[in-house]
Amino acid sequence: MKKIWLPTLALFTSITLAACGGGEDSENSNAEGNSSGDGNWEPEQSLEFVAPSGAGGGWDTTARMAAEGFEEQDIMDQGIGVVNKEGGGGAVGWSYIAGKAENPHHLFVASPPLLLIPLNGQSEYGHEDFTPIANMISDYGAFAVREDAPWDDLNDLFEDMKDSPEDITVIGESSPGSMDHIQFVKIAKEAGVDPQSVKYVSAQDGSTMTNLLNGNADVYSTGVTETVEQVRAGEIKVLGVTAEERLEGDVVEDFPTATEQGIDETFVNWRGFFGPPGMTDEQITYYEEKFKELNDSEFWDETRDKYAWNELYMDSEEYAEFLEDEKESMQELLDEVNVEEE
Amino acid sequence: MGSIEGILSGVQLAFSIEGILFVFLGVLAGTLIGMMPGLGPISAIAIMIPLTYNMDPTVALVLMAGVYYGAVFGGSTSSILLNAPGISGTVATSFDGYPMAQRGEAGKALAVAAIASFFGGTVSVILLMLFAPVLSSVAIVFGPPEYFALMVLGLTAISSLSDGSTVKALISAVLGIMAVTIGIDSQTGTTRFTFNNPNLLEGIDFLVVALGLFALAEVCALIINRNQTSKDRKSLGSLKLSKNDMKDMSGPMGRQSILGFILGVLPGAGATIASFIGYITEKKLAKKPEEFGKGAVRGVAAPETANNAATSGAFVPLLSLGIPGSGTTAVLLGALLVLDIQPGPLLMSEQPQLFWGVIVSMYVGNLFLLILNLPLIPYIAKILAIPRPLLISLVIMFSMIGVYSISFNTFDLYLLVIFGVIGYLMRLFKFPPAPFILAFILGGMMEESFRQAMTMSNNDLSIFINKPIALGMLIAAFLSFTVPIWQGYRSNKKNSA
Amino acid sequence: MLKPVHRKISLLLIALAIFYLYLAYQLPSFSNSVINASTMPKILGFGLIALSLFLFFTPEQETKEEKEKRHIPKADLIKIAGVVLMILAYIFFLERLGFILVSFLFIYFCSYFLGYTKHSINFLVSILFPAILYSAFTMLLGISLPSGIIPF
Known part of the structure; x- marks a missing residue:
């Protein structure tokens, strides 16, 4: 069937979210929160990693392994839940994250389809609508x-x-x-x-x-x-x-x-993490550091081996530049491939 | 010889305490999830994935397989009781299962389904054991031309799914294919008939159409008859099958367990096509085909045997080649990769215990399913004794939640209501809904495989003639479509003469 | 001439087919695809027109009895319309008020509207069913249904 469905919200996510007051109130009280003072920001609720696909695929595995790594290596204080938002080759998950603007507790995993699907006119959101945080692996x-x-x-x-x-x-x-x-x-x-x-x-x-x-x-x-x-x-x-x-x-x-x-x-086939639009520099820096730490950990080294992934770390700025270049070259190719008649 | 040792080690695994425990848990979870409206085997497997992360891979696979065929086993319940098929594989079951339940034979219908499922499941596991190594080469003979021919053959069922006007059945089918053209076109990537609505990009989900056309449309009919006295409680839950019923079932079960298994082996064909083809072949073979659609025991036994047999069949390409044959086995494959099992052509020789362990556990699992389900039937069937007004409200809520839990999108719920209204109007004006849903399921695959084949052959139609299997099926399709019409024409002529 | 109802239906279907075809002809065609995205829709559109014409010219076969069946008493029509409205309200409020509350209201009032008068049983069922379903989905299956304004 078309929509192979799999919203596997890990059990503990719902519990942790519920424990946080379960709802809109806590989610909206976000961004400015801890960013006052010395410019350090820390998340104040549990995090959500969204895999815009079903369970078991590449995005899903990356999200789950990263979540597991953060927990096992004690890199982050907050709990992380992995959520699958399947549909439209990713478009459903992207529009979900776009709706979380200014709430930096929702990240998602992406790879080249984030460039290609919008270029093919199949999603209204593209990479420029999100905040690149760090690229983690390549395939x-x-x-x-x-x-x-x-x-x-x-x-x-x-x-x-x-x-x-x-x-x-x-x-x-x-x-x-x-x-x-x-x-x-x-x-x-x-x-x-x-x-x-x-x-x-x-x-x-x-x-x-x-x-x-x-x-x-x-x-x-x-x-x-x-x-x-x-x-x-x-x-x-x-x-x-x-x-x-x-x-x-x-x-x-x-x-x-x-x-x-x-x-x-x-x-x-790069794969990395993105956040919703409108993240502050402090927030980006926070995540960059954490992902860098994960990338350098032994746990991640083993994970890469296990799934035959290759190392390709990029921080937010490099990532943004890289994506621009990639998009341009994809656009050129697509123009040559898809020639409309008449 | 090696394989006998392999089988023995598999038996050992399947009958270990751990093996038995997990196959039990798997089929229990599967059958319960499968009974929920809207939750089919795909959801059931996806739900289990996070739970298996740290399990021993073999045990996890035994569990997952149990969840899979358990969900197929349990899927018939809502089709029979509420006319609300939760997965495409049980649509055909509702054609006769629901009329039986309406007649007050809900328990009997459920028992027929359970026995047929058990039989289909068990026979196909035996076939799987005997032929898995050989069949792996058969599993890959089907390409786009063959699939196109298979879909066409499946679509000829339209003529036998209508009990009135053939024109109306055909119109219903054309509307069904039209509905499936909505969304992103897989072969060009263009969007079709979406009216720029992002909710339609993925196309309309099967469940929206099935629950709308069948369950909600039926609700409208129930509202009109809401004051009818509820059914006699005793007969409702009775499992008793007469000797005649058993005799009626034996033919379809024997044939469909084999045919279903073969169709299941073919990647992409799967339980849905097996159940439809099972239903129509039995209707054609029956001495009294006119009983089909009105609550025939054979009409329940055939699709239920076939869809369960196809489920075991789907393990052939998955385990022996590492190729997923259906959406469900693709999810299962994903789950295996997470567990670090990489199924491929070498799995059988490198990890015989895993390979055979899973297969042997499927016997055990099917037996558990029968033992679990039969005693429950009297209680489940009593659902129909709930006073009509309350039952109607509950069915509506169940259908809504079934759809909502797929997409978490209320847009799909509005669509569900629209299809409910369409379904009701179709009933009023005697347009049969079955061809609509059949065309909706097969039409998309038919178009896709036709275009794939034509691209491969550079726009040369002879690709369908040069392939003997495809040609054979197309001829069969042609005959099964034209012969009844011709016969009808001749008997008409005789009558008027 | 439009008296038999199947003629009206056939005209309606032809209108639908023309609209569908109009959209199909707007679809872009790509030079590198052998069979275009619009091919199948065009066949379907013209096929529907042909079948509808065929339907239009088939003689009426409906018996009086069958016609009677289509006649729905006004009271029933009102009930159906009422239930449809309640369904729409259910959908509208599902994510706003949460699954348990909306389902409770829906089951209770829908059953009542359809003539169920045992209020205590109705109340019990309409509160227990959604609650059990909700906990089964969220706790056992890991599928989160809208919690809405009820804080758990």
Whole structure:
């Protein structure tokens, strides 16, 4: 069904929220609160990390692990509850946070869809409507083909694509113009393939890998981790990943990067935390410090290993700049991909 | 040989105290959550995720699987008693289950559903054990052309879901597909028919349509008959099945447990399609098809066997390939990743205890479900003895909360009321609601797979002919649609001659 | 000519189809998509028109009895309208007043409105049901329903 639903509000959130007086009063008495005096701000109620997706996905895992880390490492005094706000590829969660303007106790996890979905006109809120706090990790895209496919590296594939793009079907989870599509187009374009000629099919019902294996699709554009099990089983091979350098880890260290194949382009699936609009400098500084501490902790190191994430910390200012650049390059790509007729 | 050792270690796990305890907790939670209006297996699994974070992965998977098929098992209750299907897999159950309950045979209908569910669940687990390793290659033969053909075949059920005018049934179906075109189009990313309303971007949720067209529309009818005396309490809760009933059930249960399992194995097809196809094949095979839709025991047994069998089937691609076949198994896969289990083609050989442990636990779980559910039926069925005015208010509130707990958005509740009104008007003017909901469920997938296939083939229709499975299903669809019409035409001619 | 009710319905459906088609023709088409977003809606729109025309020209088959069935006594219509209004009020106040309070008011007054006169039972049920449901959802299932003005 469309709205796969999962509002898993962790039990203790509701209790903690309730303990705080459960409602509007305490939520609105926020911002100025402790910011008086020496310019130090501290949260005065329990925090809420919003994953704008269902339980179990990348955003959700990041939010939950961060919450667990803050608690385990005693970095923050306040309790943290993780809340799932699913829908619209994130749009539902974003509009929820936008409605929490000036209440810095609600943060959310985001990644490139925060840029792409608004650019595709599917959300009225974009990254500029929120306060970037810190980027925590990065992930990369992978392009996989069947083990018996005629291509052995990305250049083989792109050469064939230049000649007859209509013969090669690229499949991905997200809709056209969103992440799986754009990461492929970005690399292919650098290799000289016309972005518009890429034949991309979106399969949002979990049938992407099936369609690669049964030959309905030729190339699968996805995240690195999604490919690992099938590579180990010898069913598929990964022609290239979008990282700058080789990844570390058991299977993934064998995946060649696009860069080392002479295609000078990367795609970062960054993931970090954002706050509602209108946060003060003191509030940003507070969170930056806390997230930096988490990032440097052993706990986070283990977490990165466990989920095969890579380290990519950015503070609020760097993050904002990075996002501007990213958005610009996405916009360019989208303009080339989505050509309206007439 | 290796697999026999694997099975034994699985048996050991499933029958350990921990294994039995968690499968019990899983099916108990699942069946209770499944009975709640609006909460289906997806919600049930999602609810359990945070609880399993620190559990042993195998035990957690046993628990999650229990929650999953437990929720499917319990899902039929609100369909039968209140005409309020909480998940798409139990819509077909309401076609005959609700009329049975209205006739005062609620207990019997629930018992039929429970037995059929148990049978479907158990037989499919046996099939799962025997064929899981072999079936993994079958699970991936279906691509967009095959899915398109399957959806078309499913849609031919429209002609057999109407008991009056075929034109009205078709109109109802077209309206159903129209409703599902609202929202972001998956293949281009453009928004369609949303009137710039962000609440419509995701499309209309299944539950809004199902509870509106069925439950709320039924409420209107109940309001008119609100003073009818309540049912005879004794027969309401009676579980007694006559020999004849058992005979009636055996055919559908035998066939649908196999067919349902096969459809469940196919990623993307799942319990809903299995239940609809189960319902129509049994209607076609029945000696008295006219009894279907009016409270036939077969009409309850068929979809309930099929949807539970399909649920076990869905574990084939998940456990043997690491591919989620449905929205529910995708959530389950997400939950496994959190637990550090990465299902893939090597799971069976690398972690045989986990693989077989889960499967063996499913026998135990299905048995628990039957033992749990049967004694409860007399009490659950008594819900219908509640005085009408009070029952009406409660059904309305339940439907509202079911919808609200999906989206936490009151917009969906207003939509629910609109669909309730549409549903009532459809009844008044004799437009059957079943084709609407069937088209709503299948139409979206049909359009998507058609467009995927056409993109893959570069706009060449022969992709549907070159694939034997797709072609076979399309021919079957054509025949199942035209033969009844032709027969009707011929018998008409004879009569007038 | 419009006397049989199915003709009126068919005209109404045609109007709906035309509106739907109008919107479908506004949809953008992209050069890189093989089957456009508007293709299926166009087929549906024209299909609905064709089916409605077919319906228009089918001879009336309704028996008198069936027609009678459609006639709803005025008193019942008032009841239905009343319940719909109460539902709308329920939705409107759900997030403002909270689940328990609104559900209590709804169940009590809706049952009363439909002719339930055992006030004490009604009162008990309408307070217990929402309360139990609320605690089950929030405590056991971790789904938070609007708490509203009741502070827990």
